[in-house]
Amino acid sequence: MPIPEExxxxxxxxAQQMDKGDPExxxxxxxxxxxxxxxxxxxxRTLRLAADAGSEMGxxxxxxxxxxxxxxxxxxxxxxxxxxxxxxxxxxxxxLASMMxxxxxxxxxxxxxxxxxxxxxxxxxVILVSLGIALSSFKLITDIFDDRDNPEVVFAVQYxxxxxxxxxxxxxxxxEHEAPLHVASFISHVNNFxxxxxxxxxxIDGFMIQGGDIEGRSGAGGYSAIYYGMCNGxxxxxxxxxxxxxxxxxxxxxxxxxxxxxxxxAHAGVNTDGSQFYIIPSDGCGESINPSTGMVVPCHLDxxxxxxxxxxxxxxxxxxxxxxxxxxxxxxxxxxxxxYVVSGMEHVNSISKVPTTASDSPADQVTIISAQIRT
Numbered sequence: 314m315p316i317p318e319e320x321x322x323x324x325x326x327x328a329q330q331m332d333k334g335d336p337e338x339x340x341x342x343x344x345x346x347x348x349x350x351x352x353x354x355x356x357x358r359t360l361r362l363a364a365d366a367g368s369e370m371g372x373x374x375x376x377x378x379x380x381x382x383x384x385x386x387x388x389x390x391x392x393x394x395x396x397x398x399x400x401x402x403x404x405x406x407x408x409l410a411s412m413m414x415x416x417x418x419x420x421x422x423x424x425x426x427x428x429x430x431x432x433x434x435x436x437x438x439v440i441l442v443s444l445g446i447a448l449s450s451f452k453l454i455t456d457i458f459d460d461r462d463n464p465e466v467v468f469a470v471q472y473x474x475x476x477x478x479x480x481x482x483x484x485x486x487x488x489e490h491e492a493p494l495h496v497a498s499f500i501s502h503v504n505n506f507x508x509x510x511x512x513x514x515x516x517i518d519g520f521m522i523q524g525g526d527i528e529g530r531s532g533a534g535g536y537s538a539i540y541y542g543m544c545n546g547x548x549x550x551x552x553x554x555x556x557x558x559x560x561x562x563x564x565x566x567x568x569x570x571x572x573x574x575x576x577x578x579a580h581a582g583v584n585t586d587g588s589q590f591y592i593i594p595s596d597g598c599g600e601s602i603n604p605s606t607g608m609v610v611p612c613h614l615d616x617x618x619x620x621x622x623x624x625x626x627x628x629x630x631x632x633x634x635x636x637x638x639x640x641x642x643x644x645x646x647x648x649x650x651x652x653y654v655v656s657g658m659e660h661v662n663s664i665s666k667v668p669t670t671a672s673d674s675p676a677d678q679v680t681i682i683s684a685q686i687r688t
Contacts, residue, residue, distance in 0.1 A: 319349040320359075327362050336366035336373065357396035361405070364388035368409050379418050385409060386420050390463065390486065393653070398570045403653065407574065410484070410656040420465070420655070420687075463487055464496070465655070465687040466503055472513075472664050473677035483592075483657035484687065485576055491567040492651035494541055495578055495586065498561055499651065500686060501538035502527060502588055508684035513664060515591075515673045520598055522664050523579055523591040524681060528557065535588035537561045546585040561586040565633060565649045571599040571612035574654035574661065583633060586649060594665035595658060616647040 323346030330339035343363050350356050367385030371378040389406035393399065413420060468483040489496040502508055513524040514532045528534025537543075537559040544554035562584050571577060575593045578586035593599065599612030611618045620631045633647035654661060668676040 316355065317349045317351060320346045320355060322346075324358070324362060327366070331366065331369065336369035339366040353395040357392040357399060357402070360388045360392035360395070361399070361402045364392065365405065368405070378416070382409060382413050382418055383420065386413065394488070394491075397568060398572055400572060403573060407655060407658055414656050463489060464500060466499070467685050467687050469682040470660055470664070470680065471682055472667060472675070472679040474663060474667065479660075479663065480682075481657060481660040483660050484655050485652050486655045487652040488569060491569055492564045492649055494561050495564055495649055495651040498538045498588070499590070503684045503686055505538070507538070507588065508681050511681050513675065513679040513681070516665060516667060516669050516675050516679070517673055518665055519596050521591040521593055522661065523589065525579070525589040527588045532589070537587055543584050546582055559587070560584055563633065563647065563649055564651070565616040565647045567649070569650035571614050571648070571650060573597070573600055574658055575650045576652045576654070577614065577648045577650040580648065583647065592654065592661050594662045597665065613646050614648045
């Protein structure tokens with residue numbers, strides 16, 4: 314779909330103002346052109362440009378740095394919810410999160426009625442209730458300045474590099490609207506301290522780091538914290554299913570991709586997701602470049618990526634149900650992404666490079682010391 318001329322002109326003007334070092338002025342054309350947006354990709358790009366401007370405003374205006382950066386972070390997050398495969402947005406968001414972490418600035422805006430004159434969610438609710446203003450009249454504010462929070466979990470990790478113990482934090486934003494079942498189970502395990510002192514037991518350089526076995530700590534166990542009607546992938550009443558066989562139904566069709574920093578559920582077949590998960594490093598699955606085309610090679614774990622028959626060369630739609638013919642049963646490569654790393658990718662990348670054994674286990678233990686929901 315072609316980009317509306319008015320919108321393209323606004324993007325160009327915003328870029329020019331950023332080049333001139335005036336990020337505040339860059340926001341003006343984006344506000345004016347909001348009504349000309351026709352689809353989510355255009356909305357995502359506009360949000361990213363607004364976030365870029367807010368991030369720069371925080372550098373220039375240190376007195377109001379916190380509010381500028383918190384607003385920018387929310388715009389990056391909203392942009393990614395509309396276009397999860399945009400690597401530029403994710404890198405910019407991770408960079409901003411790191412800067413905020415260095416200055417001890419929280420990622421949320423709290424529960425203020427207004428923030429620099431713009432209503433927060435609570436403020437919008439009060440305004441709508443008290444004044445009866447139509448939602449459409451607040452479209453710009455609720456989209457470009459959306460303050461809706463996703464929950465975040467903080468992993469305190471410990472690993473070894475060149476004989477030295479390294480400790481750090483990995484902060485993960487959980488996309489509860491896109492993967493509500495997985496996020497609810499994950500949070501429940503975190504709140505019950507199930508991930509504390511577990512290990513990243515399987516590490517493949519250039520692919521992923523895997524952990525979350527809350528039973529054996531070695532990769533053989535791990536169950537859902539909530540009973541969703543699935544017993545090791547089969548529908549059964551709860552009284553007929555042992556706790557260790559509780560599994561999560563798939564949510565791999567939520568549109569989230571295996572890009573840098575993605576956290577996704579490990580499983581042994583369709584509807585057998587449990588407590589185990591893996592995280593994609595910066596050079597991991599979905600991050601490689603095809604040298605002949607210069608395009609990013611999609612991750613084979615994404616449910617909507619087509620499969621090529623190795624013998625016939627035929628391309629067909631992936632089967633994530635396990636009900637088709639054996640040669641087209643690809644349920645093992647349909648995985649649910651349920652969040653993204655927003656801070657601490659340097660630790661994910663370092664862990665992905667630690668020496669491993671022939672069975673992909675780390676030579677020196679990589680431990681999740683603790684897992685906590687950020688409040």
